[in-house]
Amino acid sequence: MRRRWLAAVAITMASVLGLAGCGGSGSGGTASPQATGGGEKKQVEVFSWWTGPGEADGLKAMRAIFEKENPNYTFFDAAVAGGSGDKAKALLQSKLQADTPPDTFQGHAGAELQGYIKAGDLEDLNSLYDELKLKDVFPSQLIDQISVDGKIYSVPVNIHRSNVLWFNPKVLKDAGIAAAPKSVDEFIADLGKVKAKGKIPLSIGSEWTVVHLMESVLLGSLGTDAYNALFKPGANWGSPEVKKALDSFKTIMTYAGDPQDDWQPAAKQVADGEAAFNIMGDWAYGYFHNPPDGGLGKKSKEDFDWAPSPGTEGTYLWLSDSFTLPKGAKNREGALAWLKVAASKEGQDAFNPKKGSIPARKDADQSLYTDYLADALKDWSSNKLAGSIQHGVSVNQPWLASITEAVGLFIGSKDVAALQKGLADAATANAQ
Numbered sequence: 001m002r003r004r005w006l007a008a009v010a011i012t013m014a015s016v017l018g019l020a021g022c023g024g025s026g027s028g029g030t031a032s033p034q035a036t037g038g039g040e041k042k043q044v045e046v047f048s049w050w051t052g053p054g055e056a057d058g059l060k061a062m063r064a065i066f067e068k069e070n071p072n073y074t075f076f077d078a079a080v081a082g083g084s085g086d087k088a089k090a091l092l093q094s095k096l097q098a099d100t101p102p103d104t105f106q107g108h109a110g111a112e113l114q115g116y117i118k119a120g121d122l123e124d125l126n127s128l129y130d131e132l133k134l135k136d137v138f139p140s141q142l143i144d145q146i147s148v149d150g151k152i153y154s155v156p157v158n159i160h161r162s163n164v165l166w167f168n169p170k171v172l173k174d175a176g177i178a179a180a181p182k183s184v185d186e187f188i189a190d191l192g193k194v195k196a197k198g199k200i201p202l203s204i205g206s207e208w209t210v211v212h213l214m215e216s217v218l219l220g221s222l223g224t225d226a227y228n229a230l231f232k233p234g235a236n237w238g239s240p241e242v243k244k245a246l247d248s249f250k251t252i253m254t255y256a257g258d259p260q261d262d263w264q265p266a267a268k269q270v271a272d273g274e275a276a277f278n279i280m281g282d283w284a285y286g287y288f289h290n291p292p293d294g295g296l297g298k299k300s301k302e303d304f305d306w307a308p309s310p311g312t313e314g315t316y317l318w319l320s321d322s323f324t325l326p327k328g329a330k331n332r333e334g335a336l337a338w339l340k341v342a343a344s345k346e347g348q349d350a351f352n353p354k355k356g357s358i359p360a361r362k363d364a365d366q367s368l369y370t371d372y373l374a375d376a377l378k379d380w381s382s383n384k385l386a387g388s389i390q391h392g393v394s395v396n397q398p399w400l401a402s403i404t405e406a407v408g409l410f411i412g413s414k415d416v417a418a419l420q421k422g423l424a425d426a427a428t429a430n431a432q
Contacts, residue, residue, distance in 0.1 A: 041074040044334035046323075047092060047102035048078070049085035050355075052264050053295040054286030058355035062157075065350055066341045073334045078102055082262065086208055086404075089397065096121050101326035103335040109146045109156050109320040112392025112400075116324070117153055123325045124151040128336065132343055137361045141385070142320065145393070154322035155343045158357035161282045161376055162388040163216045163309040163317035166267065169301065171199050171276040180307035184220045184248050187310035191255035191277070200257035200275035205266040207259075208390060211400075211407050213279050214249050215389040220311025221245035224384045231387070231394040233431055237424035246416045253414075271298045279309050281319070281391070285372045286356030300371050316383040319391035320360060395430065402426030 044066075050059045056079070063075045080088035085106065092105055101121070107113050116122050129135055129152055135143055138156065146152055165180055165187075172180075175194045181187040191201040204210060219227045222245055229235055236242070257275060260266040267284045269275035278284070287295045288304050298304055308315070323342050329335050341347040348359040353368050358376050369377050387393030389403060406422025409415075 041072055042331050042334055043074045043076040044104070044331050044338055045076045045078050045102040046338060047080075047088070047105035049080055049082055049088040049106065051079045051081040052262070052287065054290055055283060055355050057290060057295075058286070058351040058353075061350040061354055062341060062347050065344075065347055066338055069341065070334070070337045073331075073337060075338075082206075096326070099328060101328055103329040103331045104323045104325060104338050107154060107322055107324055108388075108392030109142075109154055109322040110387060110393035111396045113146075113153055113322075113324070114148070114396045115398065117148055121326055122153045123327055124153055125155065125325060125339070126151055128155070128325075128339060128343075132340065134343055137345075137363050139360075139362060142360060145387075146320075146322070154324045155339045156320040156322045156360035157342050157348060158321050158352050158355060159360055159376075159380060160319045160321070160357045160391070161316055161379070162212065162319055162391060163219060163312045163315065163386075164280060164282050164284070165307045165309045166270050166278045166280060166284055166288075167305055167307070168270050168273050168276055168303070169305050171197075171270075171273055175199070175276065177276075180305070181310045182313065184217065184245075184252075184311045187220075187277075188248065188251055188255075191252065194276040195255060199273075200269060201255035201277065202252065202257065203260065203266040203269040203275040203278045204256045205260045205263040207404065207408055207411065209263050209266065209280065210253070210411060211404055212281070212388075212390045213252070214407060216279050216309040216312060216317065217249040217252060218242070218245050218389075219315060219317055219386055220309055221248055224315045224386050227386050228394075230427070231431065235427055235431065237427050238420060242423075243416065243420055246420055250410075250414060250416050253411075268296060271296050271304050273303075282306075282372065282376060283356045286354055289356070289371070290354060306372055306375075314383055315386050316379055317386045317388055318380075319388040319393050321357075399426055399430035402430065 048059065050056055067075055080091055082088060095101055142156060146154060146156065167180055171194065175197045177190050177193055181190050194201040204213065222241055226241065230237060263280050264287055267278050267280055267287055270278045271288055288298045289295060289300065323339055325335055325339065345361055345363055348361050349365050349368055352359050353373065358369060358373055358380060366377065389395055389400065395403065403423060403426050406419055406426060409422065410419040
């Protein structure tokens, strides 16, 4: 079963072979942890894609708690660079296929984990949830989203918002734009105003950031209910409404600047006043706001500001980073020790303010979540919910691979009809 699922994931092995040296500063990269001898500390291999400023700082803060509470263990950072984890997931698949799993690995809570579960790669964590009484401290809607046939296979560390429009207030003012656009049509008009002033209207990163952009455009064009319906059996990806959304997406892409290597340099173009807008998840907040050793040290409302992406006000396009317990992990007890820190109030309160996310727990210290994060906490409790495509809530990995392929072809062809057919075919092949 595992091999059939792995073969279905359309990620080229070239991505895997290009991973050497991709680890972030201070991380363990992709090397294997060294075995330890007689009374030495045991290593716990924690596999993630948190290598950039903000996210790496959050991981470091949680690591410090882990090492303090578990002096018999050494934390081995097996992080692989690349926003959204596309490269990390490709390498992880090869490790699982070779039956050499890390002790624990990051995954987006939701449909993304279905392949691992069906392949028998993960232990369920129901006993850990019972021991730590996690069902009492995690929101019931989150528990429902991450449960599969009554079992839970990951520990959510946070809640992120995908549909955030980041913008530079000065660039907007210079272009005669008084406020962030509320609709997709207003957004397109504002992009034109910025272009006329000689600035980059919209910054983008690598290919996955374009998929991320597309999901916000789909939500903003279709509305919450119609967007959520796209991921149910029998969904009509060939509808005129989807075509209209994709036409808008094409128009928006004509205003995009040169693609950057990843999301961070694209976000930096906004903070530095080179670009007006960027649609990116709220992890960008930690990158913008953290001091220079971990981010840009920029000032909220002066160097950057935020709003729901156009057309999505009142809806939280959500995702959640989580950690798992792979079957066959070399250091199962060490992995469980890490999961306990990831699930804890102390761990989540150390991690999330630096990462630019809000806690999965309901009992976190709300005084730590200010500025953008205070807005996010308020919206999470009151907004409608929609699941991210790119970040594993609404679609599984084979489905996302097919969507990514269709978007990649569109970037070159600009053919909306072909993109819509590709998305429809992906849904037909992968919807459950």
